[in-house]
Amino acid sequence: MIDRDLDEQISETLNEVADQTHADPQLVNRLIVNARSGRTRVATLRWRSTWVVPSLAVAAVVAIVIITILLTTSSAAHHSVPPASPSPAVTQTAPTSAAPSPARSATPTAARTAPASTTATSHPASTTTAETPSAVIQGGQQWTSPVLTITDHSLGAVSIGMSMTQAAHAAGFTSFTAIGDGVSIPTPWGPARSAAGYPELYVSRWAGPSGSTQAFTCVGAFIGTSTTKQVITTPEGVRLGDPASRILAVYGSRARNVPALPSGMDPVPSTSSPTTATTSSSNSDTQGQQIVAIVGGLTPVNCVG
């Protein structure tokens, strides 16, 4: 066994192992997303889970900022224009600890009545604040649109309350594909889309007490590898990929900070309202905190983990 030159045998052994080792695009995506969100573990994140990185990353984080805006009928009566949509909730994360269990919170949240499907396009530009980019808040946005608006209950033309078929058609596709953890993405989207520089878009079903009758209870978008190809924005103009400071700049005192629990179970804000959207952000370094996810849903905190 040692007749042959040992140097040669070591070299052959190492090269043969190396030949069997390739970083596929899915792993590369995971490496990038995890590094950006400060996550030091990769093994538990298989491809499908990268679609719920908002959940996983946020579970690991130090702080959650929730911004709540209540939509009430009375408020509508007091305004000459329809009320500004939703109560975006913003999650700000820190990379100081490895993400714990991605288990979803079982904490109950305030129940709400799902909006009728007809509300998917019910937020015209006039409902937005002065900070709203002019390019956004167009009704009927398909998910291939270069600019997509996310509210507390909709992502583009896809609105909570729709069936999966309706949602797929609204998004501009024929169907959704379930990829696990209650998350569904348009068929045939996959990792290649993220690799091409698009954010990840999905609907998900949180089967909690308030969402049990809905086909899906959350809509969301998060940064895949880049956001250069598509803009995801709240009605107020907070965009995926913006610096986290943008949250406070836009929402001001409406932002609320909710620390994530060490267990990875997110606390649920007691004021979680029917009109809450959630934005989550994680920082990968101390200088540049970045918004990496925006979600909306019946119980938005559950939508991010």
Place this chain on the structure above:
Amino acid sequence: MDEARAFDAFVRAHATDLLRAATLTSGSRERGEELLQDTLTNLYPQWDKVVAADVPIAYVRRALMNRLISAGRSSGSRHVTLWDLPERWDGNDMSEAIATRRVIWQLLGALPDRQRVALVLRYFNDLADAQIAKVLGCREATVRSIISRALAALRRDLAVASITGKAASE
């Protein structure tokens, strides 16, 4: 944002090279992924330093090896004595060459981290002693000593494995 793009581009270009280095030094694909993720996550906040390095890939490789070695020192559990076998070796092909590689692979896992890293850098990355010294943060003479001891240990253990293997087959 430019640094984020630079990071993306770097990872996409060098992920396989780095994963191979991580796998060879840590003993399995799974541990290699973890080591690489840990290294990239820790480097990302200071990616400007990586970009500014003379050879960024060498900088990252050095960080990767250092994380492996320092983790081994701090964990208390010294070496992985039984490494995961590559998939191709798990089949029925038990030719002598494959059998020898399996043994060598396992024996590499029994070496101290610094010795194993030095061997990987020399025999896989084809680095000169001076370059290996930079990675390990030591002098060239120390590198030669480390490699010499590693090879001696491998020869000894390989001889033992050969004898016990023959005895078992008789």
